Amino acid sequence: MSVVLVPRSSALAAFRQRMDAVTIRIGVLLLVAWLFIIIALPLWALLSKGFENSSGAFVGLDNFVTYFSTPTLFNSVFNSFWVALLATAIVIPLAFGYAYALTRSCMPFKGLFYAIALLPLFAPSLLSAISLIYLFGNQGVLKTLLFGHTIYGPLGIVIAQVFYCFPHALIILMTALALADARLYEVADALGTKPSRVFRTVTLPGAKYGLVNAAFVVFTLVITDFGIAKVIGGQFNVLATDAYKQVVGQQNFSMGAVVGMILLVPAVVAFAIDRVVQRRQVALLSARAVPLQPKQQGLRDAAMTAYVACLAVLIIGVLGTAVWASFIVYWPYNLALTLKNYDFGTFDAAGWSPYFNSIKMAALTALIGTATIFTGAYLVEKTRANSIGRSIAHLLAMLPVAVPGLVLGLGYVFFFNAKWNPLNIFYGTMLVLVVNSIAHFYTVAHITALTALKQIDPEFESVSASLKVSIWRTFRRVTVPICMPAIFDIAIYMFVNALTTVSAVIFLYSPSTKLASVAIVHMDEAGFTAGAAAMATLILVTALAAKLLHLALNRLFFFRAQAWRTR
């Protein structure tokens, strides 16, 4: 460590330490207040709205009774449920095979195939739906493959969701499969066990919690995703589109809140299960376990490569169709290339401004979000004052992961649009969009920051106190530089997600702050599918560029500057 902390006069030092105590206390209070405003109160607004009528009077369970006794509304619960179930049942085995190949075989180009599988994360969910429309829609080139069935409806939703959810499931399953005790496999081998029994008794039990977790995450993603159902759902009603119709179409906030609460159920269950799973998973792998190194097996490796390559081609094909179509004059009749679909002014009065709004929103989210979340995590992890406040802050920070974007968006409408709320002057502004995105992606960023902070010697703060240096100076000079890789990770995570999100912001934009993802929905709604594809392509390219920049910066700065990490 080359940072030298030099004490100055002792009177000054004592003053500085008292100042530290004060600023930390104020910091924790501010953090709690901030988290209440951006997370707790909007959620409370949603929950209470469900028990009120349109004029704000308490009506008990009336709204729920109405909801469940209106077949057109209640039917969506059923629709959402089986579509999500079906998509989950398809995605999990597909992703498990892919993850198994990447972690347990010696197939070539693992990094490349992993990167390809992650591609859908860099586009709005509805990009895959747009591609499906180009392939199987009314003007679809492969329409005949459907034998008269229509892609607009559950079929399209399920297929599009499979593509969108694939990387989410893959990441979880890769983590589950990456951790394995080689000794268990060796014992099974020595005892002459057939591969199928090894898979059943060693591999599957080891990945069990990952499978359960991935299934719940995917189920929740599908049931709460708005973009895909909106674009390709046709007349097929699901919960997410219902919420949109109730709130945006009919201004029926109470019924929107009821739908929001129903959407909260699977997410909360998934969250609870994930907590239990994480606690159990730790106990499963002993400290003495020897990590499994895949061995070469010609035939198996070849089969795995073929399987992975097939899926990778499909993923690229589906993403690529929308990208390609965005450069086509008139799909599928005139396949000449053109840039006219990028002249957004011809489809939508807002023109290119939604794209720049999105960039601005994502950049501000990354900037403000990273700074506040990291500082907040520092206060939670590294300071000792006000332990109740810090516990509350941590609890609130862990909450958003269980709240789907659509639900959070609804909460923001009810909270920031309320007449009694002095903060309602911000409704419709860029600020609310930014704050909403920060809240939406808070938990993962918070955990990333905590993990990085936990790796730092807890005595740094004591040392700085004994050297009579302000704790904030240690924070700036030592903690932040050490955590720079994690800080970059958080920033890019916030940026990409803020850029691609649809469901949270669909309720919150105003004409002057319309975002690219919203513009895609509008252009598609108005029948300008090519324009929608072009805008989605722009987002994909921007998000990918940001990620590549992140990787390059990591290489450049942390490879050498953080050389001390490797010892």
Add this chain to the structure above:
Amino acid sequence: MEASIGWSATESDTNARSSFLRVRNLVKRFGNFTALDDVSLDVLEGEFVCFLGPSGCGKTTLLRAIAGLDPQNEGTIELGGRDVSKLPPSARDFGIVFQSYALFPNLTVADNVGYGLVNQRKSRAEIAARTQELLTLVGLADQQKKYPVQLSGGQQQRVALARAIATSPSLLLLDEPLSALDARVRIRLRDEIKDLQRRLGVTTIMVTHDQEEALAMANRIVVMNHGVIEQINTPNQVYRKPATAFVADFVGSMTFFDATITETKALRVDGLELKCGAHPFAAGTAVRVGFRPEEVQVRNVTANAANRIVTHVTSLDFLGSFCRAKLKPQSVSNITILADFSANLMRDLNVAEGQEMIVALPPESLHIFARP
């Protein structure tokens, strides 16, 4: 003669009885690093052999090559007269126990023990009976329904042992099975394993870095260093007649001095002229000479005893059941002799620091090695 006692001396032994495991010219490389360098070895039927050596010397690598888990680059392995060099582990017929127990965490104790029996398509009743029998054997008959995490380390290792012998393999491989346990459990389980092995008569190879463990358990010890075998012999012979300076130092403790051979049965260490046993070195050869602290003779040193040295005690370290003394010869001040005195001797002779003490180094207890 001691210096030349290597594994060639034991080869004639092994020829008498049939060798069950025959390893010839084994080479194992990890990239550029040679972990096993031309290793040959025979293990007799029913024998308990320990691979002993410092961490990283290749014990585990050798064991895993025998198991087929990490196949060798060169050389052959024969098991019961069958060449298994190229066979996968499942075709080799052995049971294995790891330091980390490696019990299936999702299966009960009984299911863990019966795991290999299921593969043999035994009937349910047969499996249950055999599992019961084995768990009784290792003293865990009442723990059948528990899961591994609910057992202590010692209990888990007993289950792993039961699982390894359940299918009655002809070879039992143990890779540091006791290293993860605390001292008391380790000594108890050590006796249990030894006892079990004797009763079953199963040929057993155990890897350990603990010389005490190897001396206590093995019929023969294979001492390894840097991927080669330094010596193969019984515990007694390895201790009494270490083939190399490395073995002498690793098994038990030994003080070493640089010395020069003066005549057939005499040598000089600095100013000290010492008598020694027979050795293959010519006069004038520079050698290393060592002796064990417990072999320094203190009682009944007659005036004309060989290698009689007048010393004084410079320090005494109390080590529980004995004391380790540093002795300085009066005639040569720059060498220090280590000697272990039992508690009895300390009391009888009333040993104290600074005291004069007449000791003898019996010529047969001097170990002479070539200087590298």
